Amino acid sequence: QSVLTQPPSVSGAPGQRVTISCTGSSSNIGADYDVHWYLHLPGTAPNLLMFGNNNRPSGVPDRFSGSKSGTSASLAISGLQSEDEADYYCLSYDSSLSGPVFGGGTKLTVV
Amino acid sequence: EVQLVQSGGGLVQPGGSLKLSCAASGFTFSGSAMHWVRQASGKGLEWVGRIRSKPNSYATAYAASVKGRFTISRDDSKSTAYLQMNSLTTEDTAVYYCTRRSGDNSQSYFDYWGQGDLVTVSS
Numbered sequence: 001q002s003v004l005t006q007p008p009s010v011s012g013a014p015g016q017r018v019t020i021s022c023t024g025s026s027s028n029i030g031a032d033y034d035v036h037w038y039l040h041l042p043g044t045a046p047n048l049l050m051f052g053n054n055n056r057p058s059g060v061p062d063r064f065s066g067s068k069s070g071t072s073a074s075l076a077i078s079g080l081q082s083e084d085e086a087d088y089y090c091l092s093y094d095s096s097l098s099g100p101v102f103g104g105g106t107k108l109t110v111v
Numbered sequence: 112e113v114q115l116v117q118s119g120g121g122l123v124q125p126g127g128s129l130k131l132s133c134a135a136s137g138f139t140f141s142g143s144a145m146h147w148v149r150q151a152s153g154k155g156l157e158w159v160g161r162i163r164s165k166p167n168s169y170a171t172a173y174a175a176s177v178k179g180r181f182t183i184s185r186d187d188s189k190s191t192a193y194l195q196m197n198s199l200t201t202e203d204t205a206v207y208y209c210t211r212r213s214g215d216n217s218q219s220y221f222d223y224w225g226q227g228d229l230v231t232v233s234s
Contacts, residue, residue, distance in 0.1 A: 002155060003167055008136075016162065033218065034218045034220070035164040036220040036221075038156075038221075040156070043227075044226075045208060045222070045224035045225065045226055045227060046148075046156065046208070046224055048220065048221070048222055050219070051213070051220045051222075054218075057222075083188055087156065089156050091220060091221070092124075093217040093218070098163075098172065099128075099158055099174065100146070100158045100221075101158065102155060102156040103155070103159065104155045106158065
């Protein structure tokens with residue numbers, strides 16, 4: 001299993017708000033390493049959604065927001081749209097492994 | 112425009128070798144740390160390894176799952192990074208991505224990605 005734990009799936013109706021959690025430990029998120037988020041569609045390259053815990057790259061709508069506290073981080077998506085259906089991954093750094101670590105990924109379904 | 116164009120993927124038998132390439136343009140390749148990430152079918156993203164820039168001695172690091180079998184190198188004159196994969200097993204079947212790290216520290220993230228290259232290990 002992944003060093004960073006994400007729920008395998010989340011779902012929501014169009015217009016609703018969902019959150020995706022990313023839980024780590026004292027050697028990664030809890031050690032004050034930043035958390036970054038990616039959107040990944042099958043067959044394409046991952047797309048950066050959030051960097052440095054709560055910073056959106058240009059072009060990412062403000063419906064997406066990030067937060068971090070203690071050994072966990074969250075990605076919130078408000079005003080759900082059908083095009084938000086994708087896999088979402090968190091990324092951080094782990095001092096014990098001396099390298100970047102990804103969460104296991106969360107599949108978002110807009111029902 | 113930043114581009115990372117990958118090549119070299121394909122079908123290889125167990126125990127065989129394959130070398131992936133990642134040709135970069137649109138940024139100062141020589142100053143960037145380059146990483147490789149893979150995704151097996153139905154699985155999540157997995158960090159494979161990285162190579163730092165010349166000022167950082169071209170230092171490499173690898174995930175435990177590939178250490179001793181995979182080697183990352185770079186040719187700054189060609190703005191190209193490489194992933195040499197030896198002693199391949201079926202567990203290495205995956206789409207491999209090259210990606211650029213935004214900085215060269217533990218708080219950096221992957222900002223640009225290649226299109227991905229499928230490596231299939233099968234007899």
